[in-house]
Amino acid sequence: MDSQKLTLFNRIKDSDIYFSFIKSPTAIVSAIILIIIFFCSFFVEFVTPYNPFDPSSLSLMDAFTPPSWTEDGLAKFILGTDGQGRDMLSTILYGSRISLIVGFSAIIFSLILGVSLGLTAGYFGGKYEMIVMRLTDVQLTVPSILMALLVDGIARGIISREMHDEMAIYVLIFAIGISEWPQFARVSRAATLVEKNKDYVSASTIIGVSNILIMFKHILPNIMRPVLVIGTIGLALAILAESTLSFLGVGVPPTTPSLGTLIRLGNDFLFSGEWWITFFPAIFLVILAFSINLLGDWMRDTLNPKLN
Amino acid sequence: MKSKNLIKFLLATFFVFLSTQSFAKTIKWSMQGDSLTLDPHAQNEGPTTMVSRQVYEALVTRGLDMSIGPQLATDWKTTNPTTWVFNLRKDVKFSDGTSMTSEDVVFSILRAQQPTSDFKEYISTVTSVKALDEYTVEIQTRDPNPILLNQLSNIFVMSRKWCHENFAIVPQNWDAGQETFSATNSMGTGPFKITLREPNTKTVFKKNTKWWGNVEHNLTQIQLLPIKNAATRVAALLSGEIDIVTDAPVQDLARIKSSAEHKVESTPQMRTIFLGMDQAADKLRSGNTGDNPFKKKEVRQAFYQAIDIEAIKKKVMRGLSEPAGIITFPGVTGYTKELDKRLPYDVNAAKQLLADAGYPNGFDIELRCPNDRYVNDEAICTAVVGMLGKIGINVNLFAQTKSKHFKELKDDQGDFYMLGWGVPTLDSHYVFHYLYESGASWNKVNFSDPEVDAAIRVMEGEVDLDKRNAAIAKAWKIVRDNIAYLPLHHQVISWASKKKVNVPIRPNNEPLFRFSSIN
Numbered sequence: 157m158d159s160q161k162l163t164l165f166n167r168i169k170d171s172d173i174y175f176s177f178i179k180s181p182t183a184i185v186s187a188i189i190l191i192i193i194f195f196c197s198f199f200v201e202f203v204t205p206y207n208p209f210d211p212s213s214l215s216l217m218d219a220f221t222p223p224s225w226t227e228d229g230l231a232k233f234i235l236g237t238d239g240q241g242r243d244m245l246s247t248i249l250y251g252s253r254i255s256l257i258v259g260f261s262a263i264i265f266s267l268i269l270g271v272s273l274g275l276t277a278g279y280f281g282g283k284y285e286m287i288v289m290r291l292t293d294v295q296l297t298v299p300s301i302l303m304a305l306l307v308d309g310i311a312r313g314i315i316s317r318e319m320h321d322e323m324a325i326y327v328l329i330f331a332i333g334i335s336e337w338p339q340f341a342r343v344s345r346a347a348t349l350v351e352k353n354k355d356y357v358s359a360s361t362i363i364g365v366s367n368i369l370i371m372f373k374h375i376l377p378n379i380m381r382p383v384l385v386i387g388t389i390g391l392a393l394a395i396l397a398e399s400t401l402s403f404l405g406v407g408v409p410p411t412t413p414s415l416g417t418l419i420r421l422g423n424d425f426l427f428s429g430e431w432w433i434t435f436f437p438a439i440f441l442v443i444l445a446f447s448i449n450l451l452g453d454w455m456r457d458t459l460n461p462k463l464n
Numbered sequence: 465m466k467s468k469n470l471i472k473f474l475l476a477t478f479f480v481f482l483s484t485q486s487f488a489k490t491i492k493w494s495m496q497g498d499s500l501t502l503d504p505h506a507q508n509e510g511p512t513t514m515v516s517r518q519v520y521e522a523l524v525t526r527g528l529d530m531s532i533g534p535q536l537a538t539d540w541k542t543t544n545p546t547t548w549v550f551n552l553r554k555d556v557k558f559s560d561g562t563s564m565t566s567e568d569v570v571f572s573i574l575r576a577q578q579p580t581s582d583f584k585e586y587i588s589t590v591t592s593v594k595a596l597d598e599y600t601v602e603i604q605t606r607d608p609n610p611i612l613l614n615q616l617s618n619i620f621v622m623s624r625k626w627c628h629e630n631f632a633i634v635p636q637n638w639d640a641g642q643e644t645f646s647a648t649n650s651m652g653t654g655p656f657k658i659t660l661r662e663p664n665t666k667t668v669f670k671k672n673t674k675w676w677g678n679v680e681h682n683l684t685q686i687q688l689l690p691i692k693n694a695a696t697r698v699a700a701l702l703s704g705e706i707d708i709v710t711d712a713p714v715q716d717l718a719r720i721k722s723s724a725e726h727k728v729e730s731t732p733q734m735r736t737i738f739l740g741m742d743q744a745a746d747k748l749r750s751g752n753t754g755d756n757p758f759k760k761k762e763v764r765q766a767f768y769q770a771i772d773i774e775a776i777k778k779k780v781m782r783g784l785s786e787p788a789g790i791i792t793f794p795g796v797t798g799y800t801k802e803l804d805k806r807l808p809y810d811v812n813a814a815k816q817l818l819a820d821a822g823y824p825n826g827f828d829i830e831l832r833c834p835n836d837r838y839v840n841d842e843a844i845c846t847a848v849v850g851m852l853g854k855i856g857i858n859v860n861l862f863a864q865t866k867s868k869h870f871k872e873l874k875d876d877q878g879d880f881y882m883l884g885w886g887v888p889t890l891d892s893h894y895v896f897h898y899l900y901e902s903g904a905s906w907n908k909v910n911f912s913d914p915e916v917d918a919a920i921r922v923m924e925g926e927v928d929l930d931k932r933n934a935a936i937a938k939a940w941k942i943v944r945d946n947i948a949y950l951p952l953h954h955q956v957i958s959w960a961s962k963k964k965v966n967v968p969i970r971p972n973n974e975p976l977f978r979f980s981s982i983n
Binding site: 210211212214215216217219220239240241317318321410411423424425426427428429430 | 693694695698699702713715716718719750772775776778779780830843846847849850851853854856859860861862
């Protein structure tokens with residue numbers, strides 16, 4: 157067992173990816189930032205003493221406390237509080253957890269949808285391929301935010317209002333996921349077209365391996381590199397899309413705010429000098445999206461065979 | 465020769481340009497919500513009346529100092545205790561040029577009494593109205609009515625001919641979502657006329673050149689541009705895009721005051737904000753207990769005592785509110801300081817009351833709120849959610865735009881809701897008649913008490929002021945002891961405008977642009 161782990165570790169250590177990673181300071185820095193953010197967001201209950209989603213634990217008298225280093229700040233609220241007396245730091249971390257969950261789920265949803273459509277289209281070809289690719293063209297002509305707004309609007313129409321608040325997060329995941337899949341479909345189709353003419357595919361076909369098996373066991377692992385690169389950059393886009401939708405007021409409800417909702421709520425207080433309510437969620441979102449993008453860039457450079 | 469003509473032409477254009485620049489005086493006015501309808505009898509709601517007031521006029525009206533004075537009627541007398549005779553002005557013309565006669569007044573009062581009218585409660589004591597001659601109107605009331613003039617000051621006069629021509633004989637049925645010509649067009653005798661109406665976007669008022677009155681304003685145009693988002697509204701004001709905001713967000717007053725080109729004025733508003741709890745339904749629509757906890761007074765009192773109104777005043781309203789014990793404010797007949805005292809804020813007592821009522825673990829409830837009507841309405845509701853959470857009530861907040869909020873309330877969809885109430889007649893009767901009388905149109909808590917109903921009849925027909933005041937005091941005591949509603953605070957309003965814009969602030973939050981000027 158130990159030796160196995162060791163060899164796995166050695167394999168990683170000897171790989172090109174690891175080499176390129178430790179040679180890239182931006183990748184290291186962004187990875188560290190992301191690990192911290194992910195850890196704090198997913199274990200937020202252990203990181204902060206406050207639960208901003210529990211209205212009964214809040215005190216309105218704490219509202220609008222500025223950050224602790226300013227004149228009126230309190231040590232127990234490091235980044236100050238918002239208009240309801242919620243501690244900004246915990247609210248941001250709870251909020252970023254929602255943003256991350258929505259972002260990840262949406263990108264996984266669109267990855268599965270896009271890759272399975274792209275892969276099958278590239279493999280089978282013919283009319284099926286034509287239909288799928290025209291569908292992606294249609295999808296690409298609709299801006300993703302518009303698409304997400306549309307899905308959310310329809311969902312509001314068909315889901316009853318009581319249900320909607322609970323369903324909001326799934327609607328968001330679907331709305332963002334459905335607008336991102338064409339990227340994955342196009343890339344995986346293109347890669348499949350290259351792969352399917354290679355000898356190992358022909359060999360498998362000759363010995364009678366089923367199409368499904370060839371596609372998902374043989375071709376899929378070979379086209380995952382570009383898909384992962386798109387997925388990483390797409391993650392940042394999905395998080396931003398979620399924030400945009402929430403900022404526009406069609407995302408998650410204000411009682412369980414995501415980063416975008418927080419920025420929207422804080423926006424009302426910009427003129428009154430309570431800058432921290434909108435500034436911290438905004439800067440947090442920038443750092444999060446920027447780190448993911450940097451990591452994505454590094455991945456693209458490393459995994460792109462043409463650049464090597 | 466030709467060049468001379470050209471110079472003449474250029475000079476002419478230059479002068480035209482110059483004169484239009486100096487004479488075109490436009491006030492751009494903004495608030496968070498728009499008028500709900502232009503039909504002056506369809507919705508008894510603040511901003512709706514604010515807009516109607518610029519276009520339509522009534523027999524009598526309140527001036528800048530809020531005292532009642534003549535408007536379309538020059539004088540009036542009571543020939544016997546239940547008969548009033550009004551002499552009309554003879555020089556009044558509608559903005560289409562036709563003269564206003566007693567026919568129009570009679571038509572308008574009857575129109576405001578139709579079932580679809582939201583103003584019928586104002587004049588429910590009027591039993592008959594008829595034209596004695598072209599410029600004299602006689603109004604009969606059921607009993608001697610001491611507040612008839614106050615009530616008539618909100619009944620706007622429309623043109624009978626215009627209504628007949630445009631299928632607007634009865635008021636728009638706003639509750640049913642009806643669309644009528646009169647809801648999107650207006651034609652009155654007032655100092656302004658509406659030339660463009662895009663609901664929730666833009667309403668343009670132009671000076672009515674046929675107006676009978678003495679022109680004291682120097683405006684050629686008013687534009688109403690509602691901006692829902694508080695920060696956007698303030699940004700528009702500070703950037704000069706908007707001239708006046710009649711509901712400046714309390715959190716931004718300091719910022720606006722610090723601008724050299726802007727000013728802020730505040731005044732206690734004639735409006736009380738409160739929460740309603742349906743006490744008659746057998747089962748709450750949004751509850752989880754299968755019954756209606758609000759039927760028990762203990763539950764209503766627990767809600768009351770769980771609300772820390774001082775915290776709301778300090779943090780949400782930034783000091784600009786006055787905690788309230790009853791739904792009426794200083795200056796209204798029947799108001800006393802004693803009545804306006806609140807029950808103490810006491811979380812433990814509230815918990816105990818809930819336990820006594822049989823809900824030791826609380827219950828679920830939905831709180832309905834407007835988000836573009838009152839000062840910080842949604843923020844108040846959010847604060848209430850947190851405070852009730854402390855006594856175990858799991859409140860689900862549902863905030864929406866006022867037109868939907870009011871419509872759904874009238875449609876009996878609310879268990880627990882926010883509402884604000886102004887008293888245009890400055891008499892307690894108005895509050896009781898709309899909010900407390902059994903089956904009254906805005907009595908959505910379904911409060912019913914025969915003694916209160918009897919007291920309301922006394923208020924309508926008692927000319928002996930002592931007896932009348934005793935009835936009012938008694939009615940207030942009953943509803944206050946019953947906790948029929950949960951009063952929150954009397955609103956304080958703030959108007960922010962450019963320094964060169966002069967619109968006198970009034971405690972009913974209604975701008976009177978006929979007294980406004982722009983330098």
